Amino acid sequence: MTTSKLAFNRILVMPNAGIARAAGIASTISAILKRKGVEHSIIPYDFDQINGLPDVTCCDLLIAIGGDGTLLRAGHLAGPIGLPLLGVQAGRLGFLVEVAEEELESRLDDLLAGHYRLEKRMMLDAEFCQAGIPKQRWDVVNEIVIARGHDIRPIEVRVDLNEGYMTSYIADGLIVATATGSTGYALAAHGPILPPELRNMLLLPIAPHLSLDRAVVLAEGASVTLRTSGVHETVVSVDGMDPVVIGHEDTVKVVANKRSLLMVRFREPNYFYRDLAEVMQVSPQRKLT
Numbered sequence: 001m002t003t004s005k006l007a008f009n010r011i012l013v014m015p016n017a018g019i020a021r022a023a024g025i026a027s028t029i030s031a032i033l034k035r036k037g038v039e040h041s042i043i044p045y046d047f048d049q050i051n052g053l054p055d056v057t058c059c060d061l062l063i064a065i066g067g068d069g070t071l072l073r074a075g076h077l078a079g080p081i082g083l084p085l086l087g088v089q090a091g092r093l094g095f096l097v098e099v100a101e102e103e104l105e106s107r108l109d110d111l112l113a114g115h116y117r118l119e120k121r122m123m124l125d126a127e128f129c130q131a132g133i134p135k136q137r138w139d140v141v142n143e144i145v146i147a148r149g150h151d152i153r154p155i156e157v158r159v160d161l162n163e164g165y166m167t168s169y170i171a172d173g174l175i176v177a178t179a180t181g182s183t184g185y186a187l188a189a190h191g192p193i194l195p196p197e198l199r200n201m202l203l204l205p206i207a208p209h210l211s212l213d214r215a216v217v218l219a220e221g222a223s224v225t226l227r228t229s230g231v232h233e234t235v236v237s238v239d240g241m242d243p244v245v246i247g248h249e250d251t252v253k254v255v256a257n258k259r260s261l262l263m264v265r266f267r268e269p270n271y272f273y274r275d276l277a278e279v280m281q282v283s284p285q286r287k288l289t
Contacts, residue, residue: 006084006142007114011040012059014074016047016066025065025101027179030129049280052119056083061264067091068184072239075141079123079261086111086264095183095275098265119265121180122199122220123257126238132249134143138238141261142181144254146226147206149233149245154209160225168214171205176224176254178202180261185240188239191215194215196272199256224254 013029015022026042033040043054047070056062056077063086064074071087078085087097088104099107124140138144148150148155157174159166177186179194182202187193191204192215199220205213214233228234228248235243236252246252265271 001252006060006118008084008111009039009176010059011038011061012065013040013042013057013063014054014065015044016064016070017044018046018048019066019070019090020228021101022065022070025031025088025090025104028101028104029063029108031042032105036108036112038112053077057081059083062071063088065090066097068096068112069240071096075121075123075261076139076239079141079257080139080259082259082262084108084118084140084262096180096263098263098267107266111264116264118268119196119263119269120260121196121263122178123261124176124178124201125255125257126176127253128236128244128246128250129248129253132251136244137257139257140181140186140238140254141178143175143177144239144252145173145175145185145206145237146228146246146252147235147237147243149235151232153232154207155232156229157205158227158229159203160227161218162221162223169205169208170211171208173206174226175204175206176201176226177204188214189195192217193276197269199257201254219241220256222249224257226252226254 012025015026030042045054061084062078064070065088088099089097126138126140126144127134128136146157154170156168156169156170175186177240179196179198182194186202186204189204189206201218201222203216234246236246237243
């Protein structure tokens with residue numbers, strides 16, 4: 001087990017208010033931290049809301065309680081300020097989440113003893129512009145998606161890189177994902193699985209029609225500019241959040257984020273492949289015949 005020199009003295013416990021189990025788990029964590037004399041607070045938060053964001057700058061560790069969706073939303077709070085994030089399972093899917101409810105006591109002991117490591121996950125920086133004027137920007141943990149709107153028709157997405165024009169996709173949409181996001185929507189769209197430590201961007205069309213149908217992996221230094229054309233409604237969505245309608249003269253520019261999401265891990269790096277096999281319902285001990 002890796003030992004870290006960082007010590008956490010002010011911990012913020014944030015259960016997902018939309019998950020019934022999360023409040024009880026937060027109480028258990030609080031009781032353990034009280035016994036150990038650790039300063040902490042509990043702020044229940046509905047992670048599906050974008051307004052009234054809690055202040056997380058007062059702590060040196062954020063413990064988010066929920067599933068993978070909760071962890072993504074918590075990452076939007078923690079990642080941009082370099083705040084370490086620990087996920088505790090209370091939702092349906094926990095591929096990104098680190099700690100199960102039954103191991104809370106032992107893992108908190110490890111945490112306070114410094115027996116953990118910080119896993120750096122690359123994030124993206126996405127900027128939405130109208131007529132060259134920035135209108136909105138996002139810190140992206142998983143992926144940014146440009147997709148068709150209400151009309152059940154393919155759209156055209158043009159991709160320009162640093163060096164100029166790359167290609168145009170005729171498809172239901174286009175995913176630009178991190179390595180973290182390669183096991184999310186991109187995986188459902190039959191994209192490749194990238195190890196979490198990779199700092200690459202993944203371009204993946206959704207249901208492409210008569211256009212490039214392969215995933216493209218770009219280097220960390222790549223700059224991607226996306227444009228759409230045609231008469232049909234097009235939307236952009238970040239990490240599954242509510243979509244924003246974009247016009248055909250608008251652009252979305254995506255680059256590597258200057259910040260990384262710091263995720264607290266107790267297991268060794270090969271946990272990723274074991275967990276992936278379990279989630280995909282493939283036994284890691286099954287022999288090939």
